[in-house]
Amino acid sequence: MTLKSLTRAWEPMSYGFLDGSAKREIRRKMLKAIAVPGCQIPYASREVPMARGWGTGGLQISCTLIHPAMRIKVIDQGADDSVNAASIRNFLARVSGAPVTMDTLQADLIQSRHRIPEERLRADQILVLQVPNPEPLRSVQPNMSIARQMHADADYGRMWLQLYEQIVRSGRVMQGASYPSLVNGRFVMTPSPIPRWDVPKLNMAQHLTILSAGREKRLYAVPPFTRVAPLVFDDVPYRVEDHGHLTCQRSGAAGYFMNEIPQADGTSTFEVSDSELGVKTIRKAEGAPAHIGRTWYENGRLVQ
Amino acid sequence: MTLTLDTPQLVKTQPLLVARNVSKSYGAVHALRDVSAVVYPGEVLGIVGESGSGKSTFLRCLNLEETPDSGSYTLDLPDVQGNLFDLDRYARRMLCATRIGIVYQNPHLGLLMHHSSSGNVAERLLVAGERRFAVLRDKASAALDASEFPLDRMDAPPVELSGGMQQRVQLAKAIALEPALLLLDEPTTGLDVSVQALVLDTLKRLQQDRRITMVIVSHDLGVIRTLSDRVMVMRRGQVVETGLADQVFQDPQHAYTQQLVHAKL
Numbered sequence A: 001m002t003l004k005s006l007t008r009a010w011e012p013m014s015y016g017f018l019d020g021s022a023k024r025e026i027r028r029k030m031l032k033a034i035a036v037p038g039c040q041i042p043y044a045s046r047e048v049p050m051a052r053g054w055g056t057g058g059l060q061i062s063c064t065l066i067h068p069a070m071r072i073k074v075i076d077q078g079a080d081d082s083v084n085a086a087s088i089r090n091f092l093a094r095v096s097g098a099p100v101t102m103d104t105l106q107a108d109l110i111q112s113r114h115r116i117p118e119e120r121l122r123a124d125q126i127l128v129l130q131v132p133n134p135e136p137l138r139s140v141q142p143n144m145s146i147a148r149q150m151h152a153d154a155d156y157g158r159m160w161l162q163l164y165e166q167i168v169r170s171g172r173v174m175q176g177a178s179y180p181s182l183v184n185g186r187f188v189m190t191p192s193p194i195p196r197w198d199v200p201k202l203n204m205a206q207h208l209t210i211l212s213a214g215r216e217k218r219l220y221a222v223p224p225f226t227r228v229a230p231l232v233f234d235d236v237p238y239r240v241e242d243h244g245h246l247t248c249q250r251s252g253a254a255g256y257f258m259n260e261i262p263q264a265d266g267t268s269t270f271e272v273s274d275s276e277l278g279v280k281t282i283r284k285a286e287g288a289p290a291h292i293g294r295t296w297y298e299n300g301r302l303v304q
Numbered sequence B: 001m002t003l004t005l006d007t008p009q010l011v012k013t014q015p016l017l018v019a020r021n022v023s024k025s026y027g028a029v030h031a032l033r034d035v036s037a038v039v040y041p042g043e044v045l046g047i048v049g050e051s052g053s054g055k056s057t058f059l060r061c062l063n064l065e066e067t068p069d070s071g072s073y074t075l076d077l078p079d080v081q082g083n084l085f086d087l088d089r090y091a092r093r094m095l096c097a098t099r100i101g102i103v104y105q106n107p108h109l110g111l112l113m114h115h116s117s118s119g120n121v122a123e124r125l126l127v128a129g130e131r132r133f134a135v136l137r138d139k140a141s142a143a144l145d146a147s148e149f150p151l152d153r154m155d156a157p158p159v160e161l162s163g164g165m166q167q168r169v170q171l172a173k174a175i176a177l178e179p180a181l182l183l184l185d186e187p188t189t190g191l192d193v194s195v196q197a198l199v200l201d202t203l204k205r206l207q208q209d210r211r212i213t214m215v216i217v218s219h220d221l222g223v224i225r226t227l228s229d230r231v232m233v234m235r236r237g238q239v240v241e242t243g244l245a246d247q248v249f250q251d252p253q254h255a256y257t258q259q260l261v262h263a264k265l
């Protein structure tokens, strides 16, 4: 055995940017996360050429999963064409040679910040969500080691108390994005800052969701066909944002999550937040070929 | 030390609480030395003793917040078996959260000062698994009402309440789940005399109406005399005398108790 036989030839860069050992570690942690749905698994977050807090957690997952035949889609707040989404998409394509797409139906891997696409994801697709704060207990227990113990004991009384307090003070649950949700009846997780509108999409979904926080160095997962239940009192129903009746002023798409655009006269107009869905709707109206898949919401209502 | 079991009339023969030879040291300080106690269902055990005699330490042991160096502790409850000091953290938490209520001298130890008072009570119900908001409201207000807390202030945070009101919130929290055992550590100390009398009245009424088994700690003989069926006198981590309340107060046996009783009179 020679030293040469044990080492590999010099490469200018590892495939998918991360080196083999980093990817192996992340892969193992992902398997662990899938085995224990909703449980936060610490991992050694690597340096990637992007500042922490801009999606480095999601990017490391994507870099680990990617292969040359995988179609990648990257969205930021629902938009494929924002600067941040475009930069991550270009980077992923460059380090992997993988093809990119904006079409949700065509994508094998979707990295997203703050949204889940409106078109239903399938069992052969993976959703990677970027997470700024993975700890749902942070607001009730700033001490991380105690919070970990609370997860271990399923000690979520304080979490529920927080909801109770919101209803007592404001007459309703004020929590908007990052709505705490119980995964598989065991761990409370934050679904990342997706709107309440998107949380039910995770429940018993066909696809795998991996959530990853680069700065906080933790990842967790919602495997396919896993129960995800937002924390709600039995007699105070969960309510999604009141967008079901709104129509996108650019595309005419109606009944989806919208971005509100304030106008000079004090009113607002709305644009569909899932930009690719808007594009498809316009194409369709113009008679161009466009296939819109089945959506989670139909006519503004969630279809289970 | 041998334990004298002065069984009062009116109670079952099987004790609810049996603690035997509980010892606890903090470094060189022997906070508890072979302390044993027996409490029967529906009975009130009063613990008196000078400052530093180990009363609070013993109560913390009974609330499973503190693990003694040696000794055993059993509660005669369905599904509760063995020496409770051997339970793991999770089992302790569930037992304390559902079966034992505690009122601390310092409300900061027992309450979230910036949450609503009703929320403080509701937390106990939430930990026990109640998930109906309307039921939480009803039960929290019933417990606050039983503690004679003014219901128009039920959503005020304890930080805005007087000391006496804070103790009532603690009490409501402690009784919200109808605990098998209620522990009270100097519940009226630090309150002014008239407020103290009112809180004592509430405790007395609760005791009469619900026959809750209680262990109450105080260095105030008056408080102990008002509430207790039986009395345990502690000094320097040891029990020096136990007996029926009337007996101990009228005919103290131990020199230290005699000193205490006479100083009071």
Ligand SMILES: Nc1ncnc2c1ncn2[C@@H]1O[C@H](COP(=O)(O)OP(=O)(O)OP(=O)(O)O)[C@@H](O)[C@H]1O
Binding pocket: B026, B029, B030, B031, B049, B050, B051, B052, B053, B054, B055, B056, B057, B058, B219
């Ligand atoms: N956490 C601790 N660490 C170190 N020493 C302690 C601790 N808790 C209690 N002690 C010591 O144990 C002894 C008994 O204390 P404890 O608080 O039980 O007394 P007490 O009877 O409740 O007194 P008081 O009437 O002043 O409340 C004291 O000497 C105290 O200093």
Ligand SMILES: [Mg+2]
Binding pocket: B055, B056, B057, B185
């Ligand atoms: Mg004390």
